[in-house]
Amino acid sequence: MFSGKNKQPETAEIQLDPDRIPEHVAIIMDGNGRWAKKRHLPRVAGHKQGMETVKTIAKAASRMGVKVLTLYAFSTENWKRPQDEVKYIMKLPVTFFNTFMPELIEENVRVKVMGYLDDLPAQTLKAAQDAMKDTEQNTGMILNFALNYGSRAEIVTAAQKLAQQAVDGNIQPDEIDDHLFADNLMTAFLGDLADPDLLIRTSGEERISNFLLWQIAYSEMVFVDDLWPDFSTETLRKAIATYQNRDRRFGGI
Numbered sequence: 488m489f490s491g492k493n494k495q496p497e498t499a500e501i502q503l504d505p506d507r508i509p510e511h512v513a514i515i516m517d518g519n520g521r522w523a524k525k526r527h528l529p530r531v532a533g534h535k536q537g538m539e540t541v542k543t544i545a546k547a548a549s550r551m552g553v554k555v556l557t558l559y560a561f562s563t564e565n566w567k568r569p570q571d572e573v574k575y576i577m578k579l580p581v582t583f584f585n586t587f588m589p590e591l592i593e594e595n596v597r598v599k600v601m602g603y604l605d606d607l608p609a610q611t612l613k614a615a616q617d618a619m620k621d622t623e624q625n626t627g628m629i630l631n632f633a634l635n636y637g638s639r640a641e642i643v644t645a646a647q648k649l650a651q652q653a654v655d656g657n658i659q660p661d662e663i664d665d666h667l668f669a670d671n672l673m674t675a676f677l678g679d680l681a682d683p684d685l686l687i688r689t690s691g692e693e694r695i696s697n698f699l700l701w702q703i704a705y706s707e708m709v710f711v712d713d714l715w716p717d718f719s720t721e722t723l724r725k726a727i728a729t730y731q732n733r734d735r736r737f738g739g740i
């Protein structure tokens with residue numbers, strides 16, 4: 488770890504500005520299947536290892552001072568995958584909480600799950616509901632799982648809700664602005680923290696894949712080559728350091 492007379496660490500930890508930690512970090516956790524394929528393992532082995540990475544990164548983000556960590560766990564399009572893979576994936580929330588809830592409580596982490604939850608298998612939904620209930624008093628980082636989530640569907644649902652309010656005479660069309668629209672999205676519970684400061688996607692892909700399309704309007708995006716199961720605390724620190732070295736303009740000059 489230490490080399491020569493300088494006694495400096497050979498792999499110095501990335502130094503971050505503690506005053507500029509992104510409040511809301513969102514991650515598209517990609518590359519689980521490729522991770523397994525590289526090791527001649529079944530795809531589900533990648534998902535299993537990916538869940539362990541969720542535990543590591545959730546704790547690391549909490550200790551770095553991130554206020555909200557949103558993780559894209561399952562999209563509305565993922566139901567098209569082989570049914571045995573979907574069946575396995577849908578059990579991961581149950582396993583996650585059965586094996587990690589004590590550490591989440593110890594970290595004072597509050598769990599939220601957003602998506603079309605009514606379409607989830609009963610055991611998956613119960614695990615998510617129990618975790619939200621068991622951590623609702625926690626005041627630390629919000630660990631927000633996007634589960635059976637799709638951004639275009641989320642936007643359409645918000646438009647339908649507002650249209651119905653107008654039809655019912657509860658709002659006038661000209662009352663609909665950014666704030667009222669955002670109040671009808673699944674991230675409304677986050678208030679001023681709803682929009683990610685930093686969006687990370689793993690595995691080298693540089694696509695948004697129908698994730699938080701409204702919310703990432705001004706987000707910094709960092710694409711890393713690491714496959715999600717290989718994503719480490721150091722990779723997270725490097726992504727945050729990249730974010731801190733950028734000068735965000737929010738449309739200004």
Ligand SMILES: Cc1cc(N2CCCCCC2)n2ncc(-c3ccc(F)cc3)c2n1
Pocket residue numbers: 516519534535537538541559560561576577579580583584598600614615618632634715
């Ligand atoms: C569907 C799915 C897939 C899933 N993978 C592991 C991470 C990589 C992405 C795909 C597979 N993980 N990992 C954690 C959860 C989870 C979700 C909700 C919750 F309340 C608690 C845990 C999860 N859910």
